[in-house]
Amino acid sequence: QVQLVESGGGVVQPGRSLRLSCAASGFTFSRHGMHWVRQAPGKGLEWVAFISYGGFDKDYADSVKGRFNISRDNSKNMLYLQVTSLRAEDTAVYYCVEGTISGRFDNWGQGTLVTVSS
């Protein structure tokens, strides 16, 4: 079955950087678009970024554009999110999600918590 396992979260100071990773298994990773979706503590869901199956097309939420970079390594079945210039409002659980460009999010990881605090 599909498995998405995130890692790389933690406590980080404002302005610093972090790289989130997602290990995918149970499906042909290289044929599927992937997203990151986040959820601040006690709040709703926010779409963050999308990457096409080949990695050539990327889209970002306005709130993270210029600070976050989504990438993938199809040879390793890995998805990444490089997050830079972190702000307190970036504090959230970050979910790795397999889904279509139209926003159908079929499979979710368990999430990794990023806490931005001094």
Place this chain on the structure above:
Amino acid sequence: QSGLTQPASVSGSPGQSITISCSGTSSDVGGYDYVCWYQQHPGKAPKLMVYDVSNRPSGVSNRFSGSKSGNTASLTISGLQAEDEADYYCSSYTGSTTLVVFGGGTKLTVL
């Protein structure tokens, strides 16, 4: 791109039906048949319940149904069960660089 509007909470008794609304604009809900609904239990990842307005993924109960009229989408849950108590989120494709917008979420309480 603003988020979609959902009621903060709804409630119903076991066996009853409830409907959760999701209001957007012609740039999202009204412009595309790409509305989805997700169920999230506390401490868990969201689960896709309805996609493309009214389609159910394999394994999702037919008690869950979706529809859309103009800029408003709806999720109806019939024959309410205790395990349906959860948060529900709608989402829509936007066709802009912010690909997807979510609603603020609706907490369903089964009385």
